[in-house]
Structure formats: C-alpha cells, structure tokens
Amino acid sequence: MNFIAMLRLELLRLRVRPFGWVLLALGIGWLGWNFTLMVGSFLASQVQRAGLPDSPGYVDLVAVPLLGALAQLAFLVVPLLGMSTLAGERRNGTLAVLLASGVPASRIVLGKYAALVLWLLVWLALTLAMPLSLAHATSPDWGKLAAATLGLFLMLASLSAIAVAASAFTSHPALAAVVGLLVGLGLWTLNLGAQRAGIDDGAINAIAMSTHVQNLLRGLVSSTDLLWFVLVIAACLALATRRIATDRERG
Amino acid sequence: MTVAAANPVLQLDHVGRRRAGRMVVDEVTLELGAGQVLGLLGVNGAGKSTTLAMIVGALQPDMGTIRIGGKDLTEEPIATRQLVGWLPERAPVWPELTVAEHLATHGRLRGLRGTALRAAGDAALAQAGMTELRQRLAGALSQGQRQRLCLACALLHRPALLVLDEPANGLDPVHAAALKQTIRTLAQGGTAVILSTHLLAEATAVCDHVAILHEGRLRHVGAIAAGDQAALERTFFEIAMHGANPAARAA
Known part of the structure; x- marks a missing residue:
C-alpha cells in the first residue's frame, strides 16, 4: 500500500505544480503545429502517391513522424519533469521523513517513477489523439501505429527511469535534469559515428537507444528491442533504489 | 547512564x-x-x-x-x-500541497484509510491548533505553522x-x-x-x-x-x- 500512497503523492504534486502543465501545454502546442503541417503535406502529395505502388500511407507520413517529433521533445521534457522526483525531496528534507515513515526505498522510487510514467502517458495519449482524429477518413496501418506507439511508450519509460536515477544521486534538481538530458542523448547518439561509417550491426548499435526505437517506429517488434528497454529501466530503478537506501547510511 | x-x-x-x-x-x-x-x-x-x-x-x-x-x-x-512520530528540526513540508493533503499523505503512508484517516487527521489538526488552516498551502505557512503541521503529521498514527x-x-x-x-x-x-x-x-x-x-x-x-x-x-x-x-x- 506504500506504493499506492507514494504514487498518489507524486501524482498530486505533478497535478498542482504549474511546471508540469506548462511543459504539457507547450509540448502539445508544438506537436499540434507539426501535425497540421504534416497533414497539409500529406494532402498535397496525395495525387503523386496515388500512382505509386506500395506508397507510404497516413501512418508513415503523419502518425509516425508526429511520434518522432514527440521523441525529440521527450529528451528535454522528461528530465525536466523528473528532476525533482527525488532530488527535490532530498533538498526539502522530506526524503528523510519518507524513509522514517517506514516506506522502503524501492517503494519510494517505484511510486515516483510510476507517477511520472502515468503523466507522460497522458502526453502520449493526447499526441496520439491528433492522428487518430483523422483516422476514420483514411485506412491506417494499425499494426505499424501500435508498434510505433509501443516504441514511444518504452522510450518515455526509459527516459523517465534515467531521470529518476539522475534525481536520486543529487539534491540539486537542475543538476539532475542536466545529467538526465546528457545520459538520454548519450544513449541515443552512441552509435552515430558507427552509422555514419555505414556499420549497421555490432555492439555499439545494440547498446544505442536509437536502434531499438527506430525498429519499433518502423513497425518491427522484436524481443531484443523490448528486452533492451526492460534492462535499461530495471538498471536505472535499481540504481536509484540503492542510492536512496544508502541515504540512511550516508546521512 | x-x-x-x-x-x-x-x-x-x-x-x-x-x-x-x-x-x-x-x-x-x-x-x-x-x-x-x-x-x-x-x-x-x-x-x-x-x-x-x-x-x-x-x-x-x-x-x-x-x-x-x-x-x-x-x-x-x-x-x-x-x-514513532518525528518532528524534524527544519519541519520539512511539500510546499505545493495543502495542510489537509499533508495529513492524508502521511496517514496513507502509515497505513490509515477512509474514515479512520479522516478522524485521525481531524484529531491531529485540532491537537496542533491547525483546524482553520486545513486548506492552506504548506508553502504559504509561517515557520511556526509548519512546525505545527509537522507535529500534526507526527501525531497522526498515535x-x-x-x-x-x-x-x-x-x-x-x-x-x-x-x-x-x-x-x-x-x-x-x-x-x-x-x-x-x-x-x-x-x-x-x-x-x-x-x-x-x-x-x-x-x-x-x-x-x-x-x-x-x-x-x-x-x-x-x-x-x-x-x-x-x-x-x-x-x-
């Protein structure tokens, strides 16, 4: 039950803080603008595409690029939303109160992580509502859309875990945001050099986040990609839990 | 000794x-x-x-x-x-939550639910002389009022x-x-x-x-x-x- 109490606390804090709403509104506004441009370009190219066999459809030209835009935004928004989860508690002195209340470190971390992911799910749902609002007028590839949505969800969940872990190691939320941003970008661009050199396989590509997200955005769901996200999330949450547990030892 | x-x-x-x-x-x-x-x-x-x-x-x-x-x-x-009930030296609070929300959160963390939680919250507020400040944001409280809020939270679970x-x-x-x-x-x-x-x-x-x-x-x-x-x-x-x-x- 401690987990539910922590989840409720964090959701309540996210709900009443203007910062989360401002980020959500700015993000949705920017994505809405992108969506309008994408729909315009989709309509403009309709005649050209009609003559092509296997031409890209609504999902390829509107829905997936929109989710791609959300992914770009997520690198900045997720660390900003997650920076205060644990660093803010430590800075406030409330982390010690939570630990003294008998809440295990794992429940504190999981509760805060789950709240952040739920908040980002709202963001993902609102973004997805844009292409879905016009889906009745087209014949979308539902399978590809589902895979891309799963990819984005897993990416947001991974970035959230990174943000929570970064937040667990400091009492300065701004520092946590910078570390979260750098680690997220680092994981994404890890294989940039290899890709430019034309290397499509190898360990560096397997480690990079971009490889796994791009597969899902293309509609390819593989257990390797899913396992990568599960491992990153589990590792980050385990690190965060360990760090919070050592707060009692370090003081 | x-x-x-x-x-x-x-x-x-x-x-x-x-x-x-x-x-x-x-x-x-x-x-x-x-x-x-x-x-x-x-x-x-x-x-x-x-x-x-x-x-x-x-x-x-x-x-x-x-x-x-x-x-x-x-x-x-x-x-x-x-x-154990604890009133820390700095009387840490979540500034974005109201006095009532603090009590509800602390009560849930201590395993209180429903009417028992409400009754314990009312009793603790009365004991700390905070009843009339129930809907006040903790961030707007004076240092002394924060001390009394933390005392109420510490007394909540008897x-x-x-x-x-x-x-x-x-x-x-x-x-x-x-x-x-x-x-x-x-x-x-x-x-x-x-x-x-x-x-x-x-x-x-x-x-x-x-x-x-x-x-x-x-x-x-x-x-x-x-x-x-x-x-x-x-x-x-x-x-x-x-x-x-x-x-x-x-x-």
Whole structure:
C-alpha cells in the first residue's frame, strides 16, 4: 500500500505544480503545429502517391513522424519533469521523513517513477489523439501505429527511469535534469559515428537507444528491442533504489 | 547512564555514528519508558539531531542497537518505525500541497484509510491548533505553522514514541505554551517523548528527565525537579565548558 500512497503523492504534486502543465501545454502546442503541417503535406502529395505502388500511407507520413517529433521533445521534457522526483525531496528534507515513515526505498522510487510514467502517458495519449482524429477518413496501418506507439511508450519509460536515477544521486534538481538530458542523448547518439561509417550491426548499435526505437517506429517488434528497454529501466530503478537506501547510511 | 524505565519504549545500547572519520555520536546508552519526557540537551554540534535521526530510522547507526517497543530497529525496520512520530528540526513540508493533503499523505503512508484517516487527521489538526488552516498551502505557512503541521503529521498514527527536534523553533509564545501542554497531555496518555532543545527553560518546563550530550558523548542523564532551572543550568554550562558534569569533576 506504500506504493499506492507514494504514487498518489507524486501524482498530486505533478497535478498542482504549474511546471508540469506548462511543459504539457507547450509540448502539445508544438506537436499540434507539426501535425497540421504534416497533414497539409500529406494532402498535397496525395495525387503523386496515388500512382505509386506500395506508397507510404497516413501512418508513415503523419502518425509516425508526429511520434518522432514527440521523441525529440521527450529528451528535454522528461528530465525536466523528473528532476525533482527525488532530488527535490532530498533538498526539502522530506526524503528523510519518507524513509522514517517506514516506506522502503524501492517503494519510494517505484511510486515516483510510476507517477511520472502515468503523466507522460497522458502526453502520449493526447499526441496520439491528433492522428487518430483523422483516422476514420483514411485506412491506417494499425499494426505499424501500435508498434510505433509501443516504441514511444518504452522510450518515455526509459527516459523517465534515467531521470529518476539522475534525481536520486543529487539534491540539486537542475543538476539532475542536466545529467538526465546528457545520459538520454548519450544513449541515443552512441552509435552515430558507427552509422555514419555505414556499420549497421555490432555492439555499439545494440547498446544505442536509437536502434531499438527506430525498429519499433518502423513497425518491427522484436524481443531484443523490448528486452533492451526492460534492462535499461530495471538498471536505472535499481540504481536509484540503492542510492536512496544508502541515504540512511550516508546521512 | 540511563533513565530508569520498567517497560522501556526506547532503548539505545552503545549507539554510535561516525562522520568524516569522527564519532559525532559515541556509545550513547539510554532508556525511556512510557509516559516519560526526556529533554536532549547540548550545544550546537553535540550530536542531538544525529541521535534523534538514528532513533527514527532516518540514519543508520554505525554501532550499537536501537530498540523501540521491544523491537530492534535494524531487524524490524518497518514495524518499528510505525511506533514513532518525528518532528524534524527544519519541519520539512511539500510546499505545493495543502495542510489537509499533508495529513492524508502521511496517514496513507502509515497505513490509515477512509474514515479512520479522516478522524485521525481531524484529531491531529485540532491537537496542533491547525483546524482553520486545513486548506492552506504548506508553502504559504509561517515557520511556526509548519512546525505545527509537522507535529500534526507526527501525531497522526498515535505513536508510542514521539521524537521532537527543536519543536519550539519559530513558535510564538502562545503556540509554544500550547506545545508544552500537548506534550504533557501526550505523556499523561502514555506516549514517551524525547525532545531536543537549546532552551533550558523549555526543558525544565516539560521534561521529567534530561540527557546532556557533549561532543557526541552522553555526559549527564537524570531526573529534573519541575522548575529547577538553576541546577540544570549549572550542570549544562559545566559540561558545555569543561566537557564533564560537576559530579564527575568533583570526584
């Protein structure tokens, strides 16, 4: 039950803080603008595409690029939303109160992580509502859309875990945001050099986040990609839990 | 050195804590029974807050054992912490939550639900004189009001041991008097109370025993006669200036 109490606390804090709403509104506004441009370009190219066999459809030209835009935004928004989860508690002195209340470190971390992911799910749902609002007028590839949505969800969940872990190691939320941003970008661009050199396989590509997200955005769901996200999330949450547990030892 | 207690609620046995290679709390042994009020005195840096943080489980002792209600804090950390209410020195709050939301959160973390949670919240608010501030944001409270809010949160689950770290910080004379009355009422109801303070007058007014810490070591423990501030002052200043209590120096 401690987990539910922590989840409720964090959701309540996210709900009443203007910062989360401002980020959500700015993000949705920017994505809405992108969506309008994408729909315009989709309509403009309709005649050209009609003559092509296997031409890209609504999902390829509107829905997936929109989710791609959300992914770009997520690198900045997720660390900003997650920076205060644990660093803010430590800075406030409330982390010690939570630990003294008998809440295990794992429940504190999981509760805060789950709240952040739920908040980002709202963001993902609102973004997805844009292409879905016009889906009745087209014949979308539902399978590809589902895979891309799963990819984005897993990416947001991974970035959230990174943000929570970064937040667990400091009492300065701004520092946590910078570390979260750098680690997220680092994981994404890890294989940039290899890709430019034309290397499509190898360990560096397997480690990079971009490889796994791009597969899902293309509609390819593989257990390797899913396992990568599960491992990153589990590792980050385990690190965060360990760090919070050592707060009692370090003081 | 111990406070004699037939059924001790709190037992510290050679408890110590090291920081930066120095013992900030050194082999403190102490017992406190139900209904007793112990004042923990000492100059700044004497180790009072560290001792209290170890008692509530926010810090882990490097040596010794802490038992609360007969249970070992290390072996049964969750069950033991449920017996303790803690008012930390800085009275940390979540500024974006209201007073009522604080109580609801603390209650849920302590396992209270539904009508029991509401009833406990109302009683704690009344006890802390905060009923009319129920809907006020914690960030808008004065330091004294935050102290009272944290006291209400600490009392919510009717703890067997109440730990107060500088409880009179920021309180006006009216609420300071009310706090003393609350402590006496709680003690009469069987709650063991341990409070740290710089104010010798406060100690003589509400405590039936005092313990004086100096450089991490317990130098004096004993009962005090109500209102006998002069004797306490002599002992305190002797220890603060010479590091030993008058009886030990005479011997």
